[in-house]
Amino acid sequence: MTFKAPVTEEEWAEYLSALIDGELTNDEIAGIEILLKNNQERSAQLEDMKSTSGFLKKWDIKAPLPDASFIRDLRNQAKPNTGFALLRWLKNMKLRTILPSFSVGLLAGIFFMSAFNSDNTSQNYVAAASRYAEPEYKLSQRQTQKLFSEMDAEMLKVKILDELNKQNIEAALKAYKNLKNKHPESQALKKLKENRKLSFIL
Protein backbone atom coordinates (compact mmCIF):
# COMPACT_ATOMS: atom_id res chain seq x y z
CA MET A 1 0.00 0.00 0.00
CA THR A 2 1.40 3.37 -0.97
CA PHE A 3 1.57 6.14 1.59
CA LYS A 4 -1.00 8.91 1.38
CA ALA A 5 -0.02 11.85 3.56
CA PRO A 6 -2.59 12.85 6.22
CA VAL A 7 -4.26 16.22 5.78
CA THR A 8 -7.19 16.55 8.15
CA GLU A 9 -7.12 16.25 11.96
CA GLU A 10 -8.96 12.91 11.72
CA GLU A 11 -6.44 11.54 9.25
CA TRP A 12 -3.55 12.58 11.46
CA ALA A 13 -5.16 11.03 14.50
CA GLU A 14 -5.76 7.79 12.63
CA TYR A 15 -2.18 7.60 11.41
CA LEU A 16 -0.67 8.37 14.78
CA SER A 17 -2.99 5.97 16.57
CA ALA A 18 -2.20 3.20 14.09
CA LEU A 19 1.50 3.95 14.41
CA ILE A 20 1.34 3.38 18.17
CA ASP A 21 -0.50 0.11 17.59
CA GLY A 22 1.94 -1.12 14.95
CA GLU A 23 -0.83 -1.32 12.38
CA LEU A 24 0.85 0.68 9.58
CA THR A 25 2.61 -0.81 6.59
CA ASN A 26 6.33 -0.23 6.11
CA ASP A 27 5.61 2.42 3.48
CA GLU A 28 3.21 4.22 5.81
CA ILE A 29 5.67 4.10 8.70
CA ALA A 30 8.42 5.51 6.53
CA GLY A 31 6.16 8.23 5.17
CA ILE A 32 4.75 9.31 8.54
CA GLU A 33 8.19 9.35 10.18
CA ILE A 34 9.46 11.76 7.54
CA LEU A 35 6.48 14.03 8.17
CA LEU A 36 6.94 13.87 11.96
CA LYS A 37 10.60 14.87 11.76
CA ASN A 38 9.61 18.23 10.36
CA ASN A 39 6.47 18.72 12.45
CA GLN A 40 6.93 19.30 16.18
CA GLU A 41 3.21 19.78 16.80
CA ARG A 42 2.37 16.34 15.38
CA SER A 43 5.30 14.79 17.18
CA ALA A 44 3.95 16.23 20.42
CA GLN A 45 0.53 14.87 19.54
CA LEU A 46 2.06 11.43 19.08
CA GLU A 47 3.79 11.63 22.46
CA ASP A 48 0.52 12.72 24.12
CA MET A 49 -1.27 9.83 22.53
CA LYS A 50 1.38 7.41 23.81
CA SER A 51 1.15 8.93 27.29
CA THR A 52 -2.62 8.60 27.31
CA SER A 53 -2.32 4.99 26.23
CA GLY A 54 0.21 4.33 29.00
CA PHE A 55 -1.93 6.16 31.55
CA LEU A 56 -5.02 4.11 30.65
CA LYS A 57 -3.12 0.87 31.17
CA LYS A 58 -2.44 1.81 34.77
CA TRP A 59 -6.04 0.94 35.60
CA ASP A 60 -5.31 -2.61 36.54
CA ILE A 61 -8.26 -4.71 37.62
CA LYS A 62 -7.73 -7.82 39.71
CA ALA A 63 -10.31 -10.32 38.59
CA PRO A 64 -11.73 -12.39 41.45
CA LEU A 65 -11.48 -16.15 41.30
CA PRO A 66 -14.68 -17.74 40.06
CA ASP A 67 -17.08 -19.13 42.69
CA ALA A 68 -16.77 -22.78 43.64
CA SER A 69 -20.48 -23.19 42.84
CA PHE A 70 -19.89 -21.80 39.36
CA ILE A 71 -17.02 -24.21 38.77
CA ARG A 72 -19.26 -27.07 39.93
CA ASP A 73 -22.03 -25.99 37.55
CA LEU A 74 -19.51 -25.72 34.79
CA ARG A 75 -18.13 -29.21 35.37
CA ASN A 76 -21.66 -30.60 35.38
CA GLN A 77 -22.44 -28.82 32.12
CA ALA A 78 -19.27 -30.16 30.59
CA LYS A 79 -19.97 -33.81 31.45
CA PRO A 80 -21.08 -35.97 28.54
CA ASN A 81 -24.76 -36.84 28.57
CA THR A 82 -24.39 -40.54 29.32
CA GLY A 83 -26.33 -41.00 32.56
CA PHE A 84 -29.57 -42.83 33.09
CA ALA A 85 -32.81 -41.03 32.31
CA LEU A 86 -33.64 -40.81 36.02
CA LEU A 87 -30.26 -39.28 36.83
CA ARG A 88 -30.63 -36.80 33.99
CA TRP A 89 -34.06 -35.92 35.26
CA LEU A 90 -32.70 -35.39 38.76
CA LYS A 91 -29.89 -33.30 37.36
CA ASN A 92 -32.28 -31.17 35.37
CA MET A 93 -34.42 -30.56 38.41
CA LYS A 94 -32.98 -27.65 40.25
CA LEU A 95 -31.03 -29.08 43.15
CA ARG A 96 -31.49 -25.81 44.97
CA THR A 97 -35.20 -26.50 45.19
CA ILE A 98 -34.85 -30.13 46.25
CA LEU A 99 -32.03 -29.73 48.71
CA PRO A 100 -33.89 -27.75 51.43
CA SER A 101 -36.78 -30.25 51.52
CA PHE A 102 -34.36 -33.17 51.58
CA SER A 103 -32.34 -31.58 54.38
CA VAL A 104 -35.45 -30.93 56.49
CA GLY A 105 -36.62 -34.53 55.95
CA LEU A 106 -33.22 -35.90 56.86
CA LEU A 107 -33.02 -33.82 60.04
CA ALA A 108 -36.54 -34.85 61.04
CA GLY A 109 -35.64 -38.52 60.47
CA ILE A 110 -32.52 -38.25 62.60
CA PHE A 111 -34.47 -36.47 65.33
CA PHE A 112 -37.18 -39.15 65.52
CA MET A 113 -34.69 -41.99 65.39
CA SER A 114 -32.76 -40.50 68.29
CA ALA A 115 -35.98 -39.85 70.21
CA PHE A 116 -37.12 -43.48 69.88
CA ASN A 117 -33.70 -44.74 70.80
CA SER A 118 -33.12 -42.57 73.80
CA ASP A 119 -31.97 -45.58 75.88
CA ASN A 120 -28.95 -46.17 73.70
CA THR A 121 -26.70 -44.26 71.44
CA SER A 122 -25.00 -46.81 69.28
CA GLN A 123 -27.16 -49.91 69.36
CA ASN A 124 -28.37 -51.65 66.30
CA TYR A 125 -31.26 -49.61 64.90
CA VAL A 126 -32.71 -52.67 63.16
CA ALA A 127 -33.04 -54.56 66.42
CA ALA A 128 -34.53 -51.53 68.11
CA ALA A 129 -37.01 -51.03 65.29
CA SER A 130 -38.13 -54.69 65.35
CA ARG A 131 -38.66 -54.45 69.10
CA TYR A 132 -41.03 -51.56 68.60
CA ALA A 133 -42.70 -53.33 65.71
CA GLU A 134 -43.78 -56.27 67.90
CA PRO A 135 -47.10 -55.55 69.69
CA GLU A 136 -47.29 -56.35 73.38
CA TYR A 137 -50.39 -58.33 74.38
CA LYS A 138 -51.42 -58.46 78.01
CA LEU A 139 -53.93 -61.32 78.61
CA SER A 140 -56.04 -61.85 81.69
CA GLN A 141 -55.82 -65.12 83.58
CA ARG A 142 -59.15 -66.25 82.13
CA GLN A 143 -58.07 -65.40 78.61
CA THR A 144 -54.82 -67.29 79.15
CA GLN A 145 -56.66 -70.38 80.39
CA LYS A 146 -59.01 -70.25 77.40
CA LEU A 147 -56.10 -69.95 75.02
CA PHE A 148 -54.35 -73.02 76.49
CA SER A 149 -57.65 -74.89 76.50
CA GLU A 150 -58.14 -74.18 72.79
CA MET A 151 -54.61 -75.34 72.07
CA ASP A 152 -55.16 -78.59 73.99
CA ALA A 153 -58.52 -79.15 72.27
CA GLU A 154 -56.95 -78.59 68.86
CA MET A 155 -54.34 -81.22 69.65
CA LEU A 156 -57.05 -83.71 70.68
CA LYS A 157 -58.99 -82.97 67.47
CA VAL A 158 -55.87 -83.69 65.40
CA LYS A 159 -55.41 -86.95 67.35
CA ILE A 160 -59.07 -87.98 66.72
CA LEU A 161 -58.78 -87.35 62.99
CA ASP A 162 -55.49 -89.19 62.91
CA GLU A 163 -56.97 -92.25 64.67
CA LEU A 164 -59.96 -92.23 62.32
CA ASN A 165 -57.62 -92.18 59.33
CA LYS A 166 -55.91 -95.23 60.78
CA GLN A 167 -59.35 -96.86 61.17
CA ASN A 168 -58.69 -97.02 64.92
CA ILE A 169 -62.23 -96.23 65.97
CA GLU A 170 -61.85 -97.06 69.66
CA ALA A 171 -58.88 -94.77 70.12
CA ALA A 172 -60.72 -92.06 68.24
CA LEU A 173 -63.80 -92.38 70.45
CA LYS A 174 -61.65 -92.35 73.59
CA ALA A 175 -60.00 -89.14 72.48
CA TYR A 176 -63.37 -87.66 71.56
CA LYS A 177 -64.74 -88.38 75.05
CA ASN A 178 -61.66 -86.85 76.52
CA LEU A 179 -62.19 -83.72 74.39
CA LYS A 180 -65.85 -83.47 75.35
CA ASN A 181 -65.06 -83.76 79.05
CA LYS A 182 -62.08 -81.49 79.21
CA HIS A 183 -63.00 -78.80 76.67
CA PRO A 184 -66.76 -78.85 76.11
CA GLU A 185 -66.79 -75.18 74.95
CA SER A 186 -63.83 -75.39 72.59
CA GLN A 187 -63.94 -74.40 68.94
CA ALA A 188 -62.23 -77.66 68.03
CA LEU A 189 -65.15 -79.70 69.47
CA LYS A 190 -67.71 -77.51 67.68
CA LYS A 191 -65.97 -78.04 64.34
CA LEU A 192 -65.88 -81.79 64.87
CA LYS A 193 -69.62 -81.82 65.61
CA GLU A 194 -70.34 -79.74 62.52
CA ASN A 195 -68.49 -82.22 60.30
CA ARG A 196 -71.28 -84.36 58.88
CA LYS A 197 -68.91 -87.05 57.66
CA LEU A 198 -67.96 -87.81 61.25
CA SER A 199 -71.40 -87.52 62.81
CA PHE A 200 -72.25 -91.26 62.32
CA ILE A 201 -69.12 -92.28 64.21
CA LEU A 202 -69.05 -89.69 66.96
Added chain:
Amino acid sequence: MDIWKNFNSYYADLYCFARRMLFSHEKAEDIAQETILRFVRDKSGRLNGEPARKWLFVVARNLCISDLRSSSKNREIPIENHERASGSDPSVDILEDERNKKIEQALSQLSDDMREIIILREYEGMNYREISGIINCPAGTVKSRLARARTELQKLLAPFMED
Protein backbone atom coordinates in the same frame (compact mmCIF):
# COMPACT_ATOMS: atom_id res chain seq x y z
CA MET B 1 -10.43 -28.84 25.92
CA ASP B 2 -8.65 -25.54 25.41
CA ILE B 3 -10.87 -23.62 27.79
CA TRP B 4 -9.93 -25.76 30.82
CA LYS B 5 -6.21 -25.15 30.28
CA ASN B 6 -6.67 -21.40 30.11
CA PHE B 7 -9.78 -21.19 32.24
CA ASN B 8 -8.53 -18.68 34.83
CA SER B 9 -7.01 -16.48 32.15
CA TYR B 10 -10.20 -16.47 30.05
CA TYR B 11 -12.34 -15.83 33.09
CA ALA B 12 -10.15 -12.93 34.21
CA ASP B 13 -10.07 -11.40 30.72
CA LEU B 14 -13.85 -11.60 30.34
CA TYR B 15 -14.42 -10.24 33.82
CA CYS B 16 -12.07 -7.29 33.23
CA PHE B 17 -13.61 -6.54 29.83
CA ALA B 18 -17.14 -6.54 31.23
CA ARG B 19 -16.08 -4.59 34.30
CA ARG B 20 -14.60 -1.83 32.15
CA MET B 21 -17.59 -1.83 29.85
CA LEU B 22 -20.25 -1.76 32.57
CA PHE B 23 -18.38 -0.42 35.62
CA SER B 24 -19.94 -3.01 37.87
CA HIS B 25 -18.29 -5.91 39.68
CA GLU B 26 -21.52 -7.93 39.96
CA LYS B 27 -22.46 -7.50 36.32
CA ALA B 28 -18.92 -8.32 35.24
CA GLU B 29 -18.98 -11.56 37.24
CA ASP B 30 -22.36 -12.49 35.80
CA ILE B 31 -21.23 -11.84 32.26
CA ALA B 32 -17.94 -13.71 32.62
CA GLN B 33 -19.77 -16.72 34.09
CA GLU B 34 -22.60 -16.63 31.60
CA THR B 35 -20.17 -16.42 28.69
CA ILE B 36 -18.15 -19.41 29.84
CA LEU B 37 -21.29 -21.41 30.61
CA ARG B 38 -22.61 -20.70 27.13
CA PHE B 39 -19.32 -21.79 25.65
CA VAL B 40 -19.32 -25.08 27.51
CA ARG B 41 -23.02 -25.70 26.87
CA ASP B 42 -23.29 -24.64 23.24
CA LYS B 43 -19.89 -24.59 21.70
CA SER B 44 -17.92 -27.24 23.48
CA GLY B 45 -15.91 -29.27 20.99
CA ARG B 46 -17.50 -27.56 17.98
CA LEU B 47 -15.22 -24.61 17.39
CA ASN B 48 -14.06 -25.82 13.96
CA GLY B 49 -10.78 -23.93 14.19
CA GLU B 50 -12.39 -20.73 15.44
CA PRO B 51 -10.32 -19.35 18.34
CA ALA B 52 -12.09 -19.85 21.67
CA ARG B 53 -10.97 -16.42 22.84
CA LYS B 54 -12.67 -14.71 19.92
CA TRP B 55 -15.92 -16.61 20.46
CA LEU B 56 -15.86 -15.77 24.18
CA PHE B 57 -15.33 -12.07 23.56
CA VAL B 58 -18.07 -11.93 20.94
CA VAL B 59 -20.54 -13.39 23.45
CA ALA B 60 -19.31 -11.24 26.34
CA ARG B 61 -19.49 -8.13 24.16
CA ASN B 62 -23.05 -8.97 23.07
CA LEU B 63 -24.08 -9.49 26.68
CA CYS B 64 -22.53 -6.15 27.62
CA ILE B 65 -24.33 -4.38 24.76
CA SER B 66 -27.64 -5.96 25.82
CA ASP B 67 -27.09 -4.78 29.36
CA LEU B 68 -26.17 -1.28 28.25
CA ARG B 69 -29.26 -1.08 26.04
CA SER B 70 -31.57 -2.35 28.75
CA SER B 71 -30.26 0.17 31.25
CA SER B 72 -29.79 3.05 28.80
CA LYS B 73 -32.89 4.98 29.89
CA ASN B 74 -31.86 5.62 33.45
CA ARG B 75 -28.19 5.17 33.03
CA GLU B 76 -25.93 6.19 35.78
CA ILE B 77 -22.34 5.10 35.94
CA PRO B 78 -21.54 3.75 39.40
CA ILE B 79 -17.94 4.38 40.24
CA GLU B 80 -17.01 1.56 42.56
CA ASN B 81 -14.35 1.44 45.19
CA HIS B 82 -11.29 -0.19 43.79
CA GLU B 83 -9.69 -3.22 45.30
CA ARG B 84 -6.69 -2.66 47.48
CA ALA B 85 -3.89 -5.10 47.93
CA SER B 86 -3.45 -5.96 51.59
CA GLY B 87 -0.22 -4.82 53.14
CA SER B 88 0.39 -2.09 50.61
CA ASP B 89 1.08 1.56 51.41
CA PRO B 90 -2.29 3.27 52.12
CA SER B 91 -1.16 6.62 50.72
CA VAL B 92 -0.12 4.96 47.45
CA ASP B 93 -3.45 3.11 47.42
CA ILE B 94 -5.39 6.35 47.74
CA LEU B 95 -3.48 7.90 44.85
CA GLU B 96 -4.05 4.80 42.75
CA ASP B 97 -7.74 4.81 43.64
CA GLU B 98 -8.02 8.43 42.56
CA ARG B 99 -6.22 7.76 39.31
CA ASN B 100 -8.36 4.70 38.57
CA LYS B 101 -11.53 6.68 39.23
CA LYS B 102 -10.42 9.36 36.79
CA ILE B 103 -9.73 6.76 34.12
CA GLU B 104 -13.08 5.10 34.82
CA GLN B 105 -14.90 8.41 34.59
CA ALA B 106 -13.13 9.27 31.35
CA LEU B 107 -14.02 5.90 29.84
CA SER B 108 -17.62 6.29 30.97
CA GLN B 109 -17.85 9.48 28.92
CA LEU B 110 -16.98 7.70 25.70
CA SER B 111 -19.74 6.24 23.57
CA ASP B 112 -20.21 2.49 23.98
CA ASP B 113 -18.78 1.66 20.56
CA MET B 114 -15.67 3.73 21.19
CA ARG B 115 -15.23 2.34 24.69
CA GLU B 116 -15.38 -1.28 23.59
CA ILE B 117 -12.68 -0.68 20.99
CA ILE B 118 -10.35 1.12 23.35
CA ILE B 119 -10.80 -1.63 25.96
CA LEU B 120 -10.14 -4.41 23.48
CA ARG B 121 -7.04 -2.62 22.20
CA GLU B 122 -5.51 -1.11 25.33
CA TYR B 123 -6.42 -3.70 27.93
CA GLU B 124 -6.87 -6.91 25.97
CA GLY B 125 -4.04 -6.17 23.56
CA MET B 126 -5.97 -7.16 20.43
CA ASN B 127 -4.98 -6.02 16.96
CA TYR B 128 -7.36 -4.32 14.55
CA ARG B 129 -8.23 -7.53 12.72
CA GLU B 130 -9.15 -9.31 15.97
CA ILE B 131 -11.21 -6.36 17.13
CA SER B 132 -13.06 -6.12 13.81
CA GLY B 133 -13.88 -9.84 14.12
CA ILE B 134 -15.35 -9.34 17.56
CA ILE B 135 -17.38 -6.24 16.93
CA ASN B 136 -18.21 -7.32 13.38
CA CYS B 137 -17.13 -4.24 11.49
CA PRO B 138 -14.30 -3.42 9.02
CA ALA B 139 -10.76 -2.85 10.27
CA GLY B 140 -10.92 0.68 8.82
CA THR B 141 -13.79 1.49 11.16
CA VAL B 142 -11.80 0.12 14.09
CA LYS B 143 -8.89 2.34 13.10
CA SER B 144 -10.94 5.53 12.87
CA ARG B 145 -12.98 4.85 16.04
CA LEU B 146 -9.86 4.08 17.99
CA ALA B 147 -8.25 7.31 16.85
CA ARG B 148 -11.32 9.32 17.86
CA ALA B 149 -11.51 7.55 21.21
CA ARG B 150 -7.86 8.31 21.92
CA THR B 151 -8.30 11.94 20.99
CA GLU B 152 -11.27 12.27 23.34
CA LEU B 153 -9.52 10.46 26.17
CA GLN B 154 -6.49 12.65 25.71
CA LYS B 155 -8.66 15.72 26.31
CA LEU B 156 -10.43 14.15 29.30
CA LEU B 157 -7.32 12.83 31.01
CA ALA B 158 -4.80 15.56 30.22
CA PRO B 159 -5.41 17.51 33.46
CA PHE B 160 -4.68 14.43 35.60
CA MET B 161 -1.71 13.17 33.63
CA GLU B 162 0.31 16.26 34.44
CA ASP B 163 0.47 15.29 38.14
